[in-house]
Amino acid sequence: MPPELLRMIIAAVLVVSFVFLNAMVLGYMERKVSAHIQRRPGLMEVGPHGVLQLIIDGLKLIGKQLVVPEGSNKFLFRLAPLLSFAPCVLPFVVIPFSRKLQIVSMDVSLIFILAMTSINVVAILVAGWASNNKYSLFGTFRSVAQAVSYEIPMLLSLLSIILMTSTFSLQGIIAAQKYYWFILVQPLAFIIYFISGLAETNRAPFDLPEAESELTAGFHTEYSGMGFSFFFLAEYANMFTVCSIATILFLGGWKGIPLPLGDFTGIVWFMLKVYGLLFVMIWARWTYPRVRFDQLMSFCWKYLIPFALANLLITAVVVKLI
């Protein structure tokens, strides 16, 4: 077997298992953090402090029957979870976890990640439409409108960093933060990116596409068993991707104070930063109530986009002058 093929297979296995592990860790984290925010113990039964609960949940989901509703488009209905899951795994291929740990080094890795995350909208659309359910369809309407709107400030805020570094390579962007993190010079871009990231991943307070109290479960109402699990995995993988881009572009990536861990120092710092941001995401979900749809739209078009444009303009002028 050629070594390159072997490397690809190992990488694929590692990436997929990391996505599953990430979903388990985040699922546990979300339930525990939400519990403590609401002053209750949360998961306690399975294992010490309920750490094994997510494994049991996973087994339960695998064992469940996948129900295809009557009158739905069967082919598209079955296709949607896979369409949602597959592109969410791919960004992990180009994310630099440390100086050495990066599966593929691309010149355009940032664009690669953005392109892959944009496919997720198509999956939501297919899922909602194929379900033949009004809740699903409403969730899809909202999700698509939201994703298309919030992609603009997201890209604009990333563009100001690109202007400063003039590279799309993630390792290059980390290397450009040699003396200071970009959050110090681009705080507004960071805030805009993080808010848009929350909206892009359909997280509260922007979780209108699933809005339990209004739409049952939004676009994945009709999905059971592994169909639902794939959406669940994709959501957590997307959250990880959004936070790792924020870490790489604004928080110096894997750089940090040297620890006596050798090559693992970078990975430890990277994971600490990413999971710190993920904690903030979960914290926000259990702190703020859901926004109304008109508020969501006007916030994006009237505040985020003008501010992002102004930030980009100022960055361009400053970069040109220096």
Add this chain to the structure above:
Amino acid sequence: MAYGTFTEVFFYLFVTLIIFGALVAVSSPILMKAVMGLAMAMFGVAGLYLYLNSPFLALMQILIYVGAVCIMIVFGIMVGYTPKELAAYAVGPKNTVLALIASLLTIGVLQFGILKTVWVQASGAGAGDYSLAHLGETLMVRYGLAFELISVVLLIAIVGAVAITWNGKRGGLSK
């Protein structure tokens, strides 16, 4: 040699994807399915770019055509007329002929352009600068006017869309 045939397989895979997607796009009576076919064809085109060793173009193809254009079309379908309303507008033979003429003309013009152009090989000896930086500079400086004109076309499209919706608000399909 084995490596060459391996990549050939991918070429034909992408071409099949494009043709199959395009067939779904034009033959499906359900608009949503047609859009999915279009998205599939776009993926195929992105794959061809990748095959031609141009990852930037391939990713832009996915980002813009799959992630934005297809979604926009779906938006159009969602806010547009219901299948019942559309059924009232039966497509007659006149439409078919007109559509055939329009698509043949497009193919003809494109084919003419492709055949008339003298293609320069980007890689190899004596080739000029074909890097992304050069491409960007050419687009923004040398062909700046053309670039700006394209954005005017987009602006007109937006204004047109607003105008159409304005009309729809009052009378609907029957005017």
